[in-house]
Amino acid sequence: DTEVTQTPKHLVMGMTNKKSLKCEQHMGHRAMYWYKQKAKKPPELMFVYSYEKLSINESVPSRFSPECPNSSLLNLHLHALQPEDSALYLCASSQGGGRQETQYFGPGTRLLVL
Amino acid sequence: AQTVTQSQPEMSVQEAETVTLSCTYDTSENNYYLFWYKQPPSRQMILVIRQEAYKQQNATENRFSVNFQKAAKSFSLKISDSQLGDTAMYFCALNSNYQLIWGAGTKLIIKP
Numbered sequence: 001d002t003e004v005t006q007t008p009k010h011l012v013m014g015m016t017n018k019k020s021l022k023c024e025q026h027m028g029h030r031a032m033y034w035y036k037q038k039a040k041k042p043p044e045l046m047f048v049y050s051y052e053k054l055s056i057n058e059s060v061p062s063r064f065s066p067e068c069p070n071s072s073l074l075n076l077h078l079h080a081l082q083p084e085d086s087a088l089y090l091c092a093s094s095q096g097g098g099r100q101e102t103q104y105f106g107p108g109t110r111l112l113v114l
Numbered sequence: 115a116q117t118v119t120q121s122q123p124e125m126s127v128q129e130a131e132t133v134t135l136s137c138t139y140d141t142s143e144n145n146y147y148l149f150w151y152k153q154p155p156s157r158q159m160i161l162v163i164r165q166e167a168y169k170q171q172n173a174t175e176n177r178f179s180v181n182f183q184k185a186a187k188s189f190s191l192k193i194s195d196s197q198l199g200d201t202a203m204y205f206c207a208l209n210s211n212y213q214l215i216w217g218a219g220t221k222l223i224i225k226p
Contacts, residue, residue, distance in 0.1 A: 042205055042216030043159070056212065088157060100147040100166075100209050105159035 003027070004106035006091050012112045015081060021109045023074040023091030032074040033103060034066060035090040043090055049074060050096070081113045116141045118208050120217035127196055128225050134181075135191045135220050137206030144168075147209040148182070148189045153219075154202040162204070165189065196224050 035043035048056035049068040065077040088108045094101040127133045150162040206217040
């Protein structure tokens with residue numbers, strides 16, 4: 001089973017709202033990733049959690065706040081976003097965050113910031 | 115710096131034809147993995163095939179195969195007997211140092 005689930009599928013929020021994106025995997029993976037993807041572009045890495053610890057933060061603005069409650073769950077808390085943050089947000093997981101691992105992706109959350 | 119280059123922004127072929135997508139990369143490492151991911155309009159990023167750099171044999175998954183030329187740093191994807199469901203963005207990626215380095219993508223359209 002190579003399934004990563006994400007909720008919600010779509011999200012519309014105002015610039016003053018607080019919302020959260022959720023990601024879950026049941027593959028026993030110990031590394032989880034957040035990516036941002038603009039239309040017709042490759043994904044851009046935002047955060048990496050390895051064994052529930054934040055291991056990579058690609059200088060993402062503080063209005064994005066990741067959280068990894070356990071090895072199966074990954075959240076992305078959103079606050080005071082800007083219209084340019086509108087994008088597809090993808091979650092992925094891999095076995096342990098090693099150097100050469102296959103990442104498996106969820107279906108994404110389409111975010112629109114008004 | 116490690117880079118991945120996909121030189122074909124868009125391609126289209128007739129259903130049942132064979133199509134080859136190009137990818138070149140640059141890395142100073144000896145051991146790395148290469149991937150092809152597919153992203154259909156439904157937007158889910160799906161792993162198509164992967165190649166371990168130390169393996170000389172080209173990877174194959176059903177209708178999908180790669181031509182891996184390590185010395186030339188080339189990693190092309192061949193899709194045989196193309197189907198309408200193959201219509202998607204295809205991304206080539208290099209896994210090195212914990213991160214995926216992505217190409218710009220090739221939009222593939224399969225025409226009926």
